Amino acid sequence: MTDPYEMHGSRVIVSVLGEDRVGIIAAVANILSANRINILDISQTIMQELFTMILIADMGQSQIDLATLKEQLHEAGGELGLKIDAQHEDAFRFMHRI
Amino acid sequence: MFTMQEIMETITMVQDEHLDIRTITMGISLRDCAHADVRVSCQRIYDKITRLAKDLVPVGDELAREFGIPIVNKRISVTPIALVAEAADTENYLAFAQALDRAAKEVGVNFIGGFSALVHKGFTVGDRRLIDSIPQALAETERVCASVNVATTRAGINMDAVFRMGEIIKQTAALTADRDGLGCAKLVVFANVPEDNPFMAGAFHGIGEPECVINTGVSGPGVVKRAVEKVKDADFGTLSETIKKTAFKITRMGELVGRAAATRLGVPFGIVDLSLAPTPAIGDSVAEILEAMGLERCGTHGTTAALALLNDAVKKGGAMASSYVGGLSGAFIPVSEDEGMIRAVVDGALTIEKLEAMTCVCSVGLDMIAVPGETSAETIGAIIADEAAIGVINQKTTAVRLIPAPGKVVGDFVEFGGLLGRAPVMSLNPFSSADFVRRGGRIPAPIHSMKN
Structure with a gap:
């Protein structure tokens, strides 16, 4: 039997916070597609005058690990003046789902 | 799937509200490290801790990255040293504290708890030696934490231990006077001490605990x-x-x-x-x-x-x-x-x-x-x-x-x-x-x- 607490599944949550501008989605999508990471869901909104995008993706086919993805996203975020991060889905699943 | 609000709530908790995992503490039994020769015993302690905890810090850092939540401290608690050191042919337990300190440095944890004795009903020879060694141990090591349990609901309050700990706290302060009595910040006197506490300075690995365990705070x-x-x-x-x-x-x-x-x-x-x-x-x-x-x-x-x-x-x-x-x-x-x-x-x-x-x-x-x-x-x-x-x-x-x-x-x-x-x-x-x-x-x- 698999341990229910070990990270099972390869889904990650990518969050983008900052000032809205042209090319945000393209930049993030490029990084993901270059690493064979499949986008499952995207939603975006303006929260407290801040552009907020949440993207759920599957890393199952990817050749890189989460730490590497985070580095690439941080780098892109730095260039665009945005805060971009990726976290394992379990961090949210544990907090919000029983 | 999650709502935007749920995801933002988690992110806000970490980024703006200081949510973190305060500590992952590895509890390690040292009961098999007792030996009549102090050097042999200390070597066993050092070897066992560095073997079991060698990946503690890297794993903690890795999880912090993947979940996106800071894990502030990685720490170690061990069997109360009074129990381990008692078999050794020595009156001063400083060498044991130094072995713990070296092991903590080697694996990169900032505190190691368990320079401890449980004396709620009375002292054994090892308990007395450990307590007497506390001031010097805390003054001459950096990462070692000490604790002494002086009372339980079942046993009452050992007032001899209570007064002795008053003296020990004074001595510890005196030996670390140049650092405002810093040694006392690493010394806790307990009643009804829990045996699986992951928080310092009072953490130790209780006698009912398994060989090795992970506790979180x-x-x-x-x-x-x-x-x-x-x-x-x-x-x-x-x-x-x-x-x-x-x-x-x-x-x-x-x-x-x-x-x-x-x-x-x-x-x-x-x-x-x-x-x-x-x-x-x-x-x-x-x-x-x-x-x-x-x-x-x-x-x-x-x-x-x-x-x-x-x-x-x-x-x-x-x-x-x-x-x-x-x-x-x-x-x-x-x-x-x-x-x-x-x-x-x-x-x-x-x-x-x-x-x-x-x-x-x-x-x-x-x-x-x-x-x-x-x-x-x-x-x-x-x-x-x-x-x-x-x-x-x-x-x-x-x-x-x-x-x-x-x-x-x-x-x-x-x-x-x-x-x-x-x-x-x-x-x-x-x-x-x-x-x-x-x-x-x-x-x-x-x-x-x-x-x-």
Whole structure:
């Protein structure tokens, strides 16, 4: 039997916070597609005058690990003046789902 | 799938409200490291710790990255050294503390707990030697933490140990006088000590524990404070419900990280400690939660009730979030590590008497409190006795971590830096307790200890 607490599944949550501008989605999508990471869901909104995008993706086919993805996203975020991060889905699943 | 609000809530908790996993603590049994030759025993201790804990820090860092939640401390607790060292042919246990310190440095943990003895009913030869070695051990090592359990509800209060610990605290302060008595910040005197506590300085690996185990301590006063602020004018039922829900979410992160760490390290998962642990960081204060409930300053009338509500709601929410809860599991109220507590003391709102009352309804006790350097061993013993009595009668853990800062007087500040923070020197009752403390012997266990 698999341990229910070990990270099972390869889904990650990518969050983008900052000032809205042209090319945000393209930049993030490029990084993901270059690493064979499949986008499952995207939603975006303006929260407290801040552009907020949440993207759920599957890393199952990817050749890189989460730490590497985070580095690439941080780098892109730095260039665009945005805060971009990726976290394992379990961090949210544990907090919000029983 | 998750809603945007849920995802943003988690991200905000970490980024703006200081949510973190305070500690992943690996408990390691050293019972197989006893040997008549001190050097052999110390080598076994060093080898075992560095073997079992070699991946603790890398795994902790890896999980912090993947989950996107900081794991502030990676630590180690070991079998009370009095039990391990007793077989060794030596009177001074400094070598054992040094072995622990070296092992902690090697694996990169900032504290290692377990230079400890359990003497609630009396001393063995090893217990006495360990206690006598504490001042030097804490002065000459950097990362070793010591604790002594002097009372339990079942055994009563060992008043010989209580007075002795008063003397030991004074000696520890004297030997670390150049650092404002820093050694005392690494020494806790307990009643009803838990054997699976992941928090320093009082952590050790109890005798009923497995060979090796992972325990976690969560944090999150900032998250609770923000939640309390959002229900500003609500009644107490709503307030309690809000804290419960928040505690549930915080604790789930501790459960997740603890379980994942245990799996990756190949050791069993022990417990989540539900304690709300403050840090000196702005907005990470338990005192400020109480103030957000409607108190002008922590320590004023109503503080004990507010803390009781907070502590109970945290437990109710946390208990539902974790399959195994343990350790201290209650709000911590250390003065030096909590900016709101410090402010309350400086403003004259919070006194040692009020802190003592607060310890009746929350975990731990008189924690990280600086007192005048001239405070006598008898007075410190009497303070320990009072706390032990609260713990013994109420069947709960209490503890004392006092710093009689050499050369300091009321109104001065003691600076420790880092997580240990800074503490204003607090005033004590000037009348003597010496004749009481010096009676010797043991205060019998209370009537309600007879449950069989």
